[in-house]
Structures are given as C-alpha cells and as structure tokens.
Amino acid sequence: MTMTQLAIIGGTGLTRLEGLKIIDRKPIETPFGIPSADYIIGELDAKTVIFLARHGDPHIIPPHKINYRANIWGLKELGVRQIIAVAAVGGITSKMAPAHIAVPDQIIDYSYGRKHTFFEEDLEEVTHIDFTSPYSAELREKLISAAANAQITVTPTGTYGCTQGPRLETAAEIQRMERDGCDLVGMTGMPEAALAKEQGIDYAALGVVANWAAGKTEGEITMAEIEQNLHKGMADTAKLLKAFIARL
Template sequence: MTSTQTQLAIIGGTGLTQLDGLEITHRQVLDTPYGAISAPILHGHYHGCAVAFLARHGAGHTIPPHKINYRANLWALKSLGINTIIAAAAVGGIHPQMQVGDLVIPHQLIDYTWSREHTFFSDFNSPTEQMNHLKHIDFSSPYCERLRRYLLDAAKSLPFTVHAQGVYGATQGPRLETIAEINRMERDGCDLVGMTGMPEAALARELELCYATCAVVANPAAGRGNNSEISMSDIEMALELGMSRLRALFTAVLTAGFLDFK
C-alpha cells in the first residue's frame, strides 16, 4: 500500500544531495518567516511511503555548515505537516570502534558551535502566537528515542555495522578539527565529530518533531587514523560506501512498515 500523506522527511547531508529511488511527484520551493530554505523540497514515494527530501547543503552542496538556515529548513518541514525527520550526516570517527563506513545512530550530543541562529524563541516577534513566549525545552535526550529504536530494529536485517549509540560532537566548521581539539572532545566523551548536528536537533525539539540522526563515518577524526592528514579524496571514497549503506537502511526502515511507526 502506498501512503499519500507525507509525514516523514529525510534531510540529506554531505554525500546525500539526492535520494536515489525516490519517485518524485513534485518539487516545492518555500520561503519562511526565517528566510529561504536550503533547496527545493522533493516530494515523492520511496518504497511505498510518502517521503519529503531536503538537501541540507543545497542541491549543489554549496552551503557550508555554519551558513545553513536551520530555522528555515525545520520550519518549512513542520509547516508541511511533517512530524518525523531522519537526518543523514557524514561524521569523523573518534571512538576506535567507529570505523570508516560504519553507520551510527547517536543517542547524545555535545554542542561546540557558536553564533548560529539556534532557537525560535530568541525574541517576541515570532511569526506564530505559539512562539511569542519564552520556552525552555527539555533536551536531556536530544534525539527521539522511539525513532532511534525503530531505526535500530530495521537495521538488524542488514549485513554491516550499525552502532546503537554514540555521542555526537557538533563543531563549527567548515574547517576540520585539530588533533588537540579531537583529544579534548574525546575527553569530553564524544564518539563522533560533525558540523551540522546543532542547532538542527534542538530546533526540531522546539517544533515538537520526532528527530533522529543517521551518521555515516566518513573518516577517522584528526589524529585517529594511520595518515598524518585527512584526505578529501579518501572521504569521498568512504562516502560512496557509507551512503549506499545509508540507503539500504532507509529501504529497511520503509519496507519494515514506517506507516506503523506513530
């Protein structure tokens, strides 16, 4: 059976600017009270489920992490009736078990970013009455646990490693980190390092969206690999494998019956 009501959105990160296999029905360009979104939202069907897809860095991967309009992206998806978001992210592996090509479903995060628009509650001139008051969200567990469990249950049928938890450290970018910074993050408890995990997760929580991240380990973090420098060509090669695995996970999720997840 094919679902006609779109409730699920996939946000694609580095290496996933399009969703192969998505039967696109239409594209939607939206403006929001917070400005323009990263790219047109692609609507279509993916393994019988109505899905919306948004390329976080733009259709041509031209928007760096610190310039992404996270508020506009999340607001637009919410306005379309989306209630569930799976966010893809390419990351560096800090913990030795997080090997290149592995998938990780993080359970916690630490935010090292700065000066990004990180809340809908920054003033009292928000575009809806709901936002016209100060609100302190509970962010103890930054990801939707129901969705995390759903992803991990679907992953049991897959022939590759999907880690059931990890602490995602969100850095400012767009440069990669120094060895000392990664050492500090490891002491802080980070297993992974990426540049787009925040404020996306917090904004999703403010909008009461069920949000979880699927991270693809694209490279060992600084000082953690065998090479003295991180090679972008190596990252691109790793992403080919990682994104094929990510698409396999998406397929498993939807063929397992996403419509039963509510």
C-alpha cells in the same frame, strides 16, 4: 498543508536518495528566510517521503551558513512529524571506523554564532525545552531494527560532537572532544536537533563515518579518502532507509 509525516534530511554524500520517485518540488518561504533547497516530495517503496538537501542543491552551503531554522520550519509547514537526519561525520573512538554507521543518542554542541532557536523574539514568556534526550528513542529503535533487517551493522549509541566548521578540527581539539565523551564529530548536528525539538518533531540521526578524526591516523585527511568511505557508507545508509520506510 499536510503532505506526509516523514522527512529525510540529506547531508554530504546524500544529495539524492536512490530509488526516490519525485512527485513534486515545494519551494517555501518562511519567517526565517529561505531553506537550503526546494523540498522534494517523492515516493519510495510506495511510501511518500519528503527529502531536503541540507547543503543545497547543488551542494554549496557550508555548515555554518545553513539556515537551520528555515529548513525545520518548512518541514513543519509541510506536516512533517518525523525527521531522519543523515550526516557525514569523523570517527573519534575505536568503534567508529570509516564507512561505519552510528545512531547517536547524545550531542555536545561546540558550534557558535548560529541562529539556534525559534524562541527569541515576540515572546509572551521565556520558553525552554527539555533537551535531556536530543534524539527520539522510538525513531532510534526503529532505525536500529531496520538496520538489523537489512543486515547492516550499526553502532546503536554514541555522542555526536558538533563543531563550527567548515575547517576540520585540530588533533588537540579531537583529544579534548574525546575527553568530553564524544564518539563522533560533525558540523551539522546542531542546532538542527534542537530546532526540531522546539517544533515538536521527532528527530533521529544516522552518522556515516567518512574518516578518522584529526590525529587518529598519521598524515592528513584527504577528500579522496572521505569520498571513498562515503561511497560505501551512504550505499548502506540508503539500504537502511529503504528498510525503515518499508516498515512504515
């Protein structure tokens, strides 16, 4: 069942892709359950893409309850070869200011209890994947180039730390993550990236900084602050994605 080769997974702040002309909706049942939402088949700048709302439509599935395996399996069934994953994140290091966009190149996984592999039952042999580079270098370079063409500043590298959620982190946890080398903190980067790798799908991410991480500023992190930063960051992300798709 081949529909198109490119999929965009939208996270918090990107439940819709502006300018996407919806052609069809595909509900899919997988051996791993029901995906977060119907897969939206659409056209953007005369190019066919698939869009999936990671947290559901409406946005009601918390990070630790997302059926990542069903989401990725369904995309594979639709013939997807490339995934651009968009996610709201917290900024840890100084270059990751709110409303900024990063194209991470590494991940550290702090999540737990999630169904994180397709290779656990009915195996003919134990299967391991090389996860040295969790993101596709080719896709990352194309995103960085598209950002330059759209005159959007991005940070072309960074380490994404994936926490369990849905609560935000403590200041001490962020201090530990920074010592570990994390530049960004989010809740959905894993096992999504690893599952895509298991299915042979090229995968890259756009981290849209919604706020400074815990302890990086005085006072509490508020949803109003997050929404304001996401409004700008996601608008730039949409421009970047359009520039990327236009060059396909």
